[in-house]
Amino acid sequence: MENIYESTRDPKQNATSKQAILNGIAPDGGLYVWPAIDTVDLDLNAIVEQSYIENAQYILEKILPDYTKEELEACVHNAYDKSFASNKITPVKKVGDLYVLELFHGPTSAFKDVALTLLPQLMSTALKSAGKKALILTATSGDTGKAAMSGFKDVDHIGIRVFYPHEKVSQIQYRQMATQEGNNVGVYAIEGNFDDAQSQVKQLFLDQELHQKAEEHDVLLTSANSINVGRLVPQIVYYFDAYKQLVQDGVIHLGEPVSFSVPTGNFGDVLAGYYAYLMGLPVERFYVASNSNKVLTDFLNTGVYDKNREFIQTISPSMDILVSSNLERLLFYMSGQDHQKVASWMKDLQEKGRYEVDAQTLQKIQALFSGDFVSDEQTKETIKDVYEKEGIVLDPHTAIGYRVASMTNSSTPIVTLATASPYKFSVDVLDALSKEASDEWDALKKLSAHCQDPIPVNLAQLESMDILHSGVISVEEMKEVVEKGLGEVR
Numbered sequence: 001m002e003n004i005y006e007s008t009r010d011p012k013q014n015a016t017s018k019q020a021i022l023n024g025i026a027p028d029g030g031l032y033v034w035p036a037i038d039t040v041d042l043d044l045n046a047i048v049e050q051s052y053i054e055n056a057q058y059i060l061e062k063i064l065p066d067y068t069k070e071e072l073e074a075c076v077h078n079a080y081d082k083s084f085a086s087n088k089i090t091p092v093k094k095v096g097d098l099y100v101l102e103l104f105h106g107p108t109s110a111f112k113d114v115a116l117t118l119l120p121q122l123m124s125t126a127l128k129s130a131g132k133k134a135l136i137l138t139a140t141s142g143d144t145g146k147a148a149m150s151g152f153k154d155v156d157h158i159g160i161r162v163f164y165p166h167e168k169v170s171q172i173q174y175r176q177m178a179t180q181e182g183n184n185v186g187v188y189a190i191e192g193n194f195d196d197a198q199s200q201v202k203q204l205f206l207d208q209e210l211h212q213k214a215e216e217h218d219v220l221l222t223s224a225n226s227i228n229v230g231r232l233v234p235q236i237v238y239y240f241d242a243y244k245q246l247v248q249d250g251v252i253h254l255g256e257p258v259s260f261s262v263p264t265g266n267f268g269d270v271l272a273g274y275y276a277y278l279m280g281l282p283v284e285r286f287y288v289a290s291n292s293n294k295v296l297t298d299f300l301n302t303g304v305y306d307k308n309r310e311f312i313q314t315i316s317p318s319m320d321i322l323v324s325s326n327l328e329r330l331l332f333y334m335s336g337q338d339h340q341k342v343a344s345w346m347k348d349l350q351e352k353g354r355y356e357v358d359a360q361t362l363q364k365i366q367a368l369f370s371g372d373f374v375s376d377e378q379t380k381e382t383i384k385d386v387y388e389k390e391g392i393v394l395d396p397h398t399a400i401g402y403r404v405a406s407m408t409n410s411s412t413p414i415v416t417l418a419t420a421s422p423y424k425f426s427v428d429v430l431d432a433l434s435k436e437a438s439d440e441w442d443a444l445k446k447l448s449a450h451c452q453d454p455i456p457v458n459l460a461q462l463e464s465m466d467i468l469h470s471g472v473i474s475v476e477e478m479k480e481v482v483e484k485g486l487g488e489v490r
């Protein structure tokens, strides 16, 4: 099978899709990309007629060509047949003049579930072909960690270790992770922020001593973050499916463009949309919505990416990120697939904390992407305003995307990606609605009563669950955790 994937930094580092998924990141620290993704020929007429599951299979067959049709069929059905509370998987709703793509009906109430119910299937299938075991390392700012553990819990031949920033996730996100059951999971708070966790995980992937030890245990080290192409590609499907729903609802005619507003920190979700665009989805513009950690807004406006700034803890913690990993993939495509340029920008980021792209690359990016940011105060205002006018409660991340979408004066329909359930951020959402609560449980109940909407079962049951993981470790101690984990994969 052809090695169609290659590192953003060096075309010689190439792999099949199964190998790319097993490796997580390329051995040179770059991210796997498929340079010819824009040659994929998808039939939009077929897509608007098919179910979500049929579309997932249709699209993944094109982008993961070394999986057999039967393998992908099994993976997709195992992931989506029973795990989502909506039979549409990711329904689109009209909210005011905008559209909202609800991505939070999965087992942990965040958009990550769409990919992290499928990645364990893809990973297990690839591991079987390779005859190996795997230890998955995951950095999380709140949502990915829980969704990854839920997806990989008790999966044979796979272990998972999750690292999140101590006291920098919402109370409910903390409870979701700290109560996680499973004989193959480990979750640790780290002293630091998400960027510290993510950088250390990336370092560990490149650590030769660790790889040596992994080999001794016959274990591969890999990732459940969106740096892994297997985490990213399932997210392409919901962009096509949202388009399908707009056509079916008569909002657009087939072939007409739509725009997307995507709240993002690590740039994975919006990059999946760009992949959909490269595969033929008619998109006019992507609005990249940030919180006060507005490193992406500044980059999109100036071409300078500069992480040397204050890290701000916000009420949208999943987006409290200053090193936005997947931007590297966008730079690869927008620079004309110039591996050397990408490698030198990433070297600058590593050594100086900043890089500046050339005018041509910036121009190409700006032709399709805009960036804007929203403060905590504005986020709360938006939650309140949308609730009062439309009776819909948005979570803080979605509110950021919604506000950025509503600031444009485009006549093209804009779909905001609703990335999480508001109940995951119950205290701040209730506060935005000018109500008080004594703690996160009181907030959950009051929010539910106020909105006359049931609390998702997976969140409601957290209150009675025991805390199983309470370790707080330093960034340096992460390596020990991983070394130990290698011997525990069964």
Ligand SMILES: N[C@@H](CCOP(=O)(O)O)C(=O)O
Residues within 6 Å of the ligand: 139, 140, 141, 142, 143, 144, 145, 224, 225, 226, 227, 265, 266, 268, 269, 318, 319
């Ligand atoms: N927002 C994420 C951060 C990690 O991003 P990912 O898309 O690379 O998994 C989170 O909630 O953990």
